[in-house]
Amino acid sequence: MPGPAPIIVTVLFGKQDTAYFDGLRRAHFPAERNQLPAHLTMFHHLGPSLEAELRQRLASETHRVPAPAARLAGLMLLGKGVAFRIESPELADIRDRLADSFAAMLTPQDAVGWRPHVTVQNKVTPAEAKALQAALALDFRPRPVVIAGLASWWYRGGPWEPLSRHMFA
Numbered sequence: 001m002p003g004p005a006p007i008i009v010t011v012l013f014g015k016q017d018t019a020y021f022d023g024l025r026r027a028h029f030p031a032e033r034n035q036l037p038a039h040l041t042m043f044h045h046l047g048p049s050l051e052a053e054l055r056q057r058l059a060s061e062t063h064r065v066p067a068p069a070a071r072l073a074g075l076m077l078l079g080k081g082v083a084f085r086i087e088s089p090e091l092a093d094i095r096d097r098l099a100d101s102f103a104a105m106l107t108p109q110d111a112v113g114w115r116p117h118v119t120v121q122n123k124v125t126p127a128e129a130k131a132l133q134a135a136l137a138l139d140f141r142p143r144p145v146v147i148a149g150l151a152s153w154w155y156r157g158g159p160w161e162p163l164s165r166h167m168f169a
Helices: 017-027 048-062 089-101 126-139
Strands: 007-013 040-046 069-077 083-086 117-123 143-154 162-167
Touching: 007 017, 007 048, 007 162, 017 040, 017 117, 017 143, 040 048, 040 089, 048 126, 048 162, 069 126, 083 126, 089 143, 117 126
Parallel strands: none
Antiparallel strands: 007 040, 007 143, 069 083, 069 143, 083 117, 143 162
């Protein structure tokens, strides 16, 4: 097994929402850069020394706990990409509890406010991003999304390596 690496924490969506987001990524994300399935990142970089405590905390947040309500709330222009904004006060509460637990060890990116989103396009020209945002806005309607669980991943520079999955009840 390779040595320690930073840990990423993401939200897992239900099958239909995952398929929807992944389909958009395949259609609009530059193929050579699309190494990951669609995801909502809670933490971008936690130290490998937090592995055991993180697993325990993710398990306690999900085991026998109903899935948080969430909704696809809007589109976000990222400059060189487009994302869907996700709203979920319950999911934000989970993220806040985890952030409080690891506050002294958070990177600046993870210590600032959380803007939950699913990126469906990135690393394109601003004009391409604006065009996709406009096209998606034509049919966009806020709707519920299914939150299935939380996952952690080792980041070793390429596609992420699964570390743990924690499913809601």
